[in-house]
Amino acid sequence: MNLKLRLIAERQGGVFSRTQALECGYTPRQIVLRLGNGRWEQLRRGQYAETLDVTGLPAWEQQRTGHVRAIHAVMNSLRQGSVVVSHQSALALHGLPLWGLDLTRVHITRVDGRAGGLIAGVQHHLGRLEPPDLTQVDDRPSTTVPRALVEAACTTSFEAAVVSADVVLREGLVEADELQRLLSVIEFWPGSPIARAALQFADPLSESVGESRLRVLMHQAGLPDPVLQAELFDSDGLVGRVDFYFPQYRTVVEFDGLLKYSGGSSAVLVREKHREDRLRALGLEVVRFVWADFNRPAYVGLTIRQAFTRAHPAA
Known part of the structure; x- marks a missing residue:
């Protein structure tokens, strides 16, 4: 070139x-x-x-890269000032995690009064956008992170909406009063009950996609609410901060992501084993889950309940 x-x-x-x-x-x-x-x-x-070689990237980064390029291609082909990038496409443009969101088409919102609908593979939305809803990302007009979050949350599952909302809260990208304003905006939108429930359930203490998904799974399995990122101590001091702690059942639940142990370093594995031994020495049950366990939710719920029983047989 x-x-x-x-x-x-x-x-x-x-x-x-x-x-x-x-x-x-x-x-x-x-x-x-x-x-x-x-x-x-x-x-x-x-x-x-x-042409980009993305074969070395994780699947989700390949998907993001392709979608962001598609956004720019769509915006190049439309009249300037007629639309803004919105919904999950705006989240992609802002660089936020996109787990569970449908990226098969680019989402835009019309600001020129033209009709909406699916046109040439692009989802054209209609909606009133106020000045606080608008920003620029990479020289493209886009809805803000809070607006894009509630837009996308109305079009997806509870789980996917929670994943996105946890990130937005954790990064401090939305103020409470702005969130309340947007919730009133979407009050009668299709999908707004799911969006509202997901935003109420969201927690900035969820530190990864995996933790967010596991928290949703436990909630949907009818388990009690855990304490997130609890710090536990023994006589030698801080044992560590755990992902989920059920104090009434003396049980710790951890999510082991792909990068949890820094590539399988033996020193890191030994430290993690020592940490778990110290937790068990406190009389705690320790249960771990990995990505594959999301495919068997009944197993996850049963395993945690069995840990509760071991810790408190009479419970």
Whole structure:
């Protein structure tokens, strides 16, 4: 890609139009050749980008990268000032985790009075946007993080909405009064009951997607509410901070993510084993879950209840 076109693409998330390529000196044949040999890829009609090798990225980062490029391609193809990026697409543009959100299409909200609906694979929403709802991300007009959160929460599952809301609260990206204003805005929207329940359940102490999902699973299994990020001590001092603690049942529940033990370092594994031994020495039950356990929720609920019984047989 020549320098002139590269500078244009860098301002547009790596995306450029056919018109821009022609204006930068490429011929129609050169464009066809680059698309044919895989150096460029077509994101949508008349919108291109250099082909990226994302095979080394985790699946969720591959999905995010593709969706953000699709956003820029859509915005390139629409009249400036007619729409803003919204819903989960705005969350992607803001760089927030996207677990469980449908990214099969770009979501935008019209601000030009035109009709909404699914048009050319893009979901056009209608909605009144106030100045506090609007911002710019990567030179693209977008809804703010709080607005995008409630928009997306109305279109997804309780679990996915909680994952997003936990992050927004943890990062301090929404004020309480702003959240209340937005909840009143969406009061009669389809999906608003799920959004409201998820936002009420959200907790800034959930430190990862896995912890958020496990907390939702335990809630849906009818388990009591745990204490999050509890610090536990023995005679030698702080044993550690645990993900979930049920003090009335003397039980600790931990989520072990893929990166939990820094690549399996033996020193880290030994320290974690020593930490768990100290917890058990306090008379606590310690239960651990991994990503695969989300596929068997009944097992998770049963395992925790069995730990409760071991800690308090008469409970």
